Amino acid sequence: MAEVAPPEAERERFVLSVDGLEALLVALRGDGWRLMGPTVRDGAIDHAEIRGVADLPRGMTEVQEAGTYRLARREDGAFFGYAVGPRSWKQLLFVPKLRLFRAHRQEDGFQVEPESTEPPRLALIGARSCDLHAIAVQDRTFLEGPYKDPDYAARRERLFVVAVNCGQAGGTCFCVSMRTGPRATSGFDVALTELLEGGHRFLAEPGSERGAALLARVGAIPAREPDARAADAVVERTAQSMGRAMDTTDIKGLLYRNQEHPRWDNVSERCLGCTNCTLVCPTCFCSSVEDTTDLVGGVAERSRRWDSCFTLDHSYLHGGSVRHSIRSRYRQWLTHKVASWWDQFGTSGCIGCGRCITWCPVGIDITEEVAAIRATDGARPGA
Amino acid sequence: MARRKKPSLAVWKFASCDGCQLTLLDLEDELLALADAVHIAYFAEATSTALKGPYDLSLVDGSITTPADAVRIREVRRASRYLVSIGACATAGGIQALRNFRDVREFLSTVYAKPEYIETLATSTAIADHVPVDFELRGCPIDKRQLLEVLSAFLNGRRPNIPAHSVCVECKLRGNVCVMVTGTPCLGPVTHAGCGALCPTYHRGCYGCFGPMEAPNTPSLARAFQAAGRSETELVRSFRNFNANAPAFREESERHDE
């Protein structure tokens, strides 16, 4: 877990060359961290295990809109010139499938064989501010409630985070509205800002002691004022070019008083109930527990896998599903995400990454749905 | 475990290619364990032994296309404690249900020299359209891991762990990049999971082999296909496939077929 960062104003900033970035990645690997960073895979910039700078999506970017994602080239050779990809870091912390235990039948009763896998030590390379906020949101769910999730906790402890301040906003990004970016302010060991003008280099900011030690080891030099200003300008420009915006004024009240708004009927004609929005969302945390047996009933297994409030089984109680219509399922998801999450966890469940907009096969846009309800606040069916 | 008597298993064929019942033989690694766990009483593809019922569990492959089969399926039902229909033919009428959209007499006179010798029904229909079914296992063909799960569940008296949600969930569990969002129309968002997202994993759109998912919104997906440039004819073909007669797919194909 990243250590507590010193207050922003006191943080010293450094400059790292492109070779310095390679040295940083090599040093992390040398220290036994597995590097998980951006790379081009199946038509998208997605994270996977990388070995060094050569695996980064240099000169690549993407065009994201509601329901579409296309890779594109850029001329400036940027390493981190894209926004967020199809999968968040949730994939690595709250893993999609997890075996919880196996049980073997004995002469009298059964014996439980617990799972005992030590998770890998991962270095996240290129994590964005919105996604670091998402990790903090999931921490509240998995670590800070009455029950701690042991698997999540173990994975979470074995993380090193190299953040990147966004040099460009994606077409569906709205972190500025959610106050989660584009500049990383906490939850990292090192934060980089890629500078492309006046020589390709990075402004590097340590967020922990081990981050500062790493920067010193790989030859980062103290930044001069113009470099620091250039980095601030990059982030400022990104903040000015958000693809989307969401007005969050009294958003809880807005959604709570509009549970019968006709917009829910409208969205239910479009929503497929396919679950994509929830599974790509970096904060959605639902899972289902499944038991299986072998043919003769000698071995049983319990596992956990991602689930979604869009499946009928998710709300299945004795006699049927509580949220039978798509209308009620979409309403549940959106209302939980931006309103009742506050009651439950003291924070918004949405951090404005835009994934649910891009990766919805029919392009349903959370910002547009909220705006539509706000525009006709209080409307009733048939009105 | 001490069982008093091994349960008996029967496997029945109706109108089908037999692929689904062969999935049972394809369970190579588990076949011995299965032979240990059940008593195979009737399975024409595997053995000429044919024991009389009643049977504890019957697997039924194929659809009902002839008057004789419509009678035979009732006999199978009467002789079976549990009846599980397996595959798109048995659960939706199969590819042969394309006849349901046309006049079968025309086919008969085109295909057969002496159509008067052929006794057939006007439609191909699912087993559940004729007799009560305890469980339907989808797929063209069925997935062998799912078949094993259904067998284990029935043998252990528990509910099969066969989710009815979209293929999208399987893509996300595998970490696939969505093919639809990156440019290839895909039936996954309205299709029942089970294959493990086979086609999207190889960068193809889903063909809908497992039929409609729970509460599918086919009109919305059809609009997205249209926006991606699919013609009405192509839309009819997309939904009128191995699961053409499954109600949600049938209705959607009819909306585009004037």
Ligand code: SF4
């Ligand atoms: S609700 Fe959408 S925009 Fe908000 S965090 Fe989840 S995926 Fe990102």
Ligand code: SF4
């Ligand atoms: S909002 Fe989009 S991604 Fe989410 S369930 Fe509906 S159709 Fe699927």
